[in-house]
Amino acid sequence: MDLPSPQPETASVGLTELQQQIVDFFVDGVRVLGLPRSLGEIYGLLFILPSPLSLDDLVRLLGISKGSASQGLRMLKTLGAVREASGNGDRRTYYEPAIELKPLVGGFIREQVRPHLDSGKLKLQIISESASRTENPAEREFLTKRIERLKSWMKRGGRVLPMLQKILGQ
Amino acid sequence: MDLPSPQPETASVGLTELQQQIVDFFVDGVRVLGLPRSLGEIYGLLFILPSPLSLDDLVRLLGISKGSASQGLRMLKTLGAVREASGNGDRRTYYEPAIELKPLVGGFIREQVRPHLDSGKLKLQIISESASRTENPAEREFLTKRIERLKSWMKRGGRVLPMLQKILGQ
DNA sequence: AGCTTTGTTCAAGTTTTTTTGAACAAAGCT
DNA sequence: AGCTTTGTTCAAAAAAACTTGAACAAAGCT
Numbered sequence: 001m002d003l004p005s006p007q008p009e010t011a012s013v014g015l016t017e018l019q020q021q022i023v024d025f026f027v028d029g030v031r032v033l034g035l036p037r038s039l040g041e042i043y044g045l046l047f048i049l050p051s052p053l054s055l056d057d058l059v060r061l062l063g064i065s066k067g068s069a070s071q072g073l074r075m076l077k078t079l080g081a082v083r084e085a086s087g088n089g090d091r092r093t094y095y096e097p098a099i100e101l102k103p104l105v106g107g108f109i110r111e112q113v114r115p116h117l118d119s120g121k122l123k124l125q126i127i128s129e130s131a132s133r134t135e136n137p138a139e140r141e142f143l144t145k146r147i148e149r150l151k152s153w154m155k156r157g158g159r160v161l162p163m164l165q166k167i168l169g170q
Numbered sequence: 171m172d173l174p175s176p177q178p179e180t181a182s183v184g185l186t187e188l189q190q191q192i193v194d195f196f197v198d199g200v201r202v203l204g205l206p207r208s209l210g211e212i213y214g215l216l217f218i219l220p221s222p223l224s225l226d227d228l229v230r231l232l233g234i235s236k237g238s239a240s241q242g243l244r245m246l247k248t249l250g251a252v253r254e255a256s257g258n259g260d261r262r263t264y265y266e267p268a269i270e271l272k273p274l275v276g277g278f279i280r281e282q283v284r285p286h287l288d289s290g291k292l293k294l295q296i297i298s299e300s301a302s303r304t305e306n307p308a309e310r311e312f313l314t315k316r317i318e319r320l321k322s323w324m325k326r327g328g329r330v331l332p333m334l335q336k337i338l339g340q
Numbered sequence: 341a342g343c344t345t346t347g348t349t350c351a352a353g354t355t356t357t358t359t360t361g362a363a364c365a366a367a368g369c370t
Numbered sequence: 371a372g373c374t375t376t377g378t379t380c381a382a383a384a385a386a387a388c389t390t391g392a393a394c395a396a397a398g399c400t
Contacts (some may be wrong), residue, residue, distance in 0.1 A: 018304070018313065021297045025290065025320075032286045034204045036358055050312050055377065065360045070378055091368065092376060099316075101323055116202045120195065127191045134188070142220050143188065146269070150195070153271055156338055163337065167330055206388055225347065235390045240348055261398065262346060 022048040038072040052085035052094035080107030102169025208242040222255035222264035250277030272339025
């Protein structure tokens, strides 16, 4: 007559309570940033363990698939959130987390924010030209004003990013 | 022998090319912010039209359901991105967009960022206590250090938000 | 009071995103 | 060269998020 044990948010078994809490903490975190859960799991576990882990370790400890682990690690590398640990006398690659805020913020801005901002500016350029071709003068003026406003938003956004990097990553 | 016309990103028909472009621009925008597409459609249309619209107008012009429009408007109101237009001699409610950056940024931070930051801080508090109960001293020191680091990240995050509001919403 | 218009709610349906796992490639070892 | 281990890729499955639409509530009008 066993009581069913309460189901944790993630189904892995080999983690301590605290490790699991940290992993969940990062799962929430990446979700807020619009990144897939697996990134939070992987980074979280690397963050709270003192030594680097291999892809296989991650699969085993987190109970995720090899595919997820591989793709997650790739994305984390692109974001500058993990790097390959050097000098392990071993064939497989081990990963360690970047634990300074600077590269994390920088990578997120570079990979997730800047591209959207830039493509947005480009689109606005095109929209702007389209608006200037509006026949009716009153309508044209209204449209132009609104679009100018959008441009100014984008410009401010572009200016804020470096400040953010400077403030967050010191 | 008609050629099939190219399918626009959104299927509505009553919009000019330019209006559609602006709506798409905002659809992309809200997606980056992790908000549902309908919010971008609604806000975008309100933004580029000179007069307020009713829920019914939105349903008709955007080709979305009444449910989406209702829920989208509610969320936009909560975010401070639209408000009810006053003094229309009419039974139904008309909505107009907030076009200053300040309330938009403020609302997003208040509704989407702060709550996560606060709940994160709370969780860290609990995790922190859990860590301090670790038996092994070396392990305890490592865990404590990492968790302190997380706390400092959260603190910096909390400090940056007001600066963001000040810089973006002037 | 009954009819009509306006707006909300939420279960079910749809779409989008993420994860899985099996096939494959690459490289080390014997 | 053949075997084994490590890691990648991508189509299909699963999960998550969003939208729909029908039922309902609320309030104005006659």
